[in-house]
Amino acid sequence: xxxxxxxARFALHLLTQVTTKIGSQTVLSRKRIVLAAVAALIVLGGxxxxxxxxxxxxxxxxxxxxxxxxxxxxxxxxxxxxLAENRMPQHGTEFITLGxxxxxxxxxxxxxxxxxxxxxxxxxxxxxxxxxxxxxPGASAEPMAGPVxxxxxxxxxxDETGARTIVSDGxxxxxxxxxxxxxxxxxxxxxxxxxxxxxxxTFLGLQPEDRAYGVNNRVELKIR
Numbered sequence: 595x596x597x598x599x600x601x602a603r604f605a606l607h608l609l610t611q612v613t614t615k616i617g618s619q620t621v622l623s624r625k626r627i628v629l630a631a632v633a634a635l636i637v638l639g640g641x642x643x644x645x646x647x648x649x650x651x652x653x654x655x656x657x658x659x660x661x662x663x664x665x666x667x668x669x670x671x672x673x674x675x676x677l678a679e680n681r682m683p684q685h686g687t688e689f690i691t692l693g694x695x696x697x698x699x700x701x702x703x704x705x706x707x708x709x710x711x712x713x714x715x716x717x718x719x720x721x722x723x724x725x726x727x728x729x730x731p732g733a734s735a736e737p738m739a740g741p742v743x744x745x746x747x748x749x750x751x752x753d754e755t756g757a758r759t760i761v762s763d764g765x766x767x768x769x770x771x772x773x774x775x776x777x778x779x780x781x782x783x784x785x786x787x788x789x790x791x792x793x794x795x796t797f798l799g800l801q802p803e804d805r806a807y808g809v810n811n812r813v814e815l816k817i818r
Contacts, residue, residue, distance in 0.1 A: 655791070658760075658815040659698035660749070661798075662723045663706025663713070666806025668692035678734035685731045693723040693808065695749060701810045703770075703799025711806075721751040730765070741765035747776070747793075749815070758783035760815060762793040768809070770797055778817060791817045 669691040671683060678684045694706060694713045697720065706714050713719050727745030732738060743766045751758040764776030773796045781789035798810040 654818070656815075656817045658817065660720065660813050660815070661696040661698050661701040661706070662693050662809075662811040662813060663696060663701055663801070664691055664693035664723070664725075664808035664810070665707050665711050666691075666801065666808030667711040669806065669808070682734035683729040684734060685729060687729045688727070689729070689743075690724070690726040693725070694719050695721040695723050695751075698812055698814075701798060701812070703810050704801050706810060707801055707805045707808050709804045721749060724748040724750065727766075738768065740767065742768050756782055758786060760786055760789055760817070762815075764793070766795065766797075768797050770799060772796065778815060781817075786817065789817050791815065 669689065671689040672687050683689075696706065696715060696718050700706065700715060700718055708714050725745050725747050727743050729743055730741050732740040733742040744764070745766055747762045749760040749762075750756070751760075758781075760778060760781045762776045762778045765774065766776075767774050773794050776793040776795060778789055778791040778793055781787060794814045794816070796812045798812055801808040801810065
């Protein structure tokens, strides 16, 4: 694609923000996020397994805990993106990407997708993740910090496209181990047609170069 920003350039910029040097070795810092309190409540069963709990107001809340493995080969940016001086996507550059949904705890920050773009754990795939949005100034900042993109995420469950979905909107950060929140704005299907609530997302790390530097995220969807 003419004018396409190389995926590797963005990944290498990000890696400089999340690595620490020890002597002559560079070690990627991976803070493993242990959601122990949440795990005690969540039972993943079937395509959208979760557990219903009741709030103090009596309103039912369902919590879904998922891992997202981006398929970096499906990451596409605008054909003629605006670039910052460091050649990173400038504020306002559009993109879209796809990935796989797994039960929380499946990913370690670097896995989830094979070098050919297929899921590494096909028997655990719960659905498809679609993310589209725009880059923010934080993506090209030195050092990278704060919100780097603003996006709409679509979580597709099951075999029938669109039959069961959850949609969220908000900013995204790419600091390892730093959770942030997004708004759940809707959904489809009998189970999620009136969905609203909060998504908590944590960046786990990047897959290696032969997997196109796809991102790994852990998300908790608290649906009311």
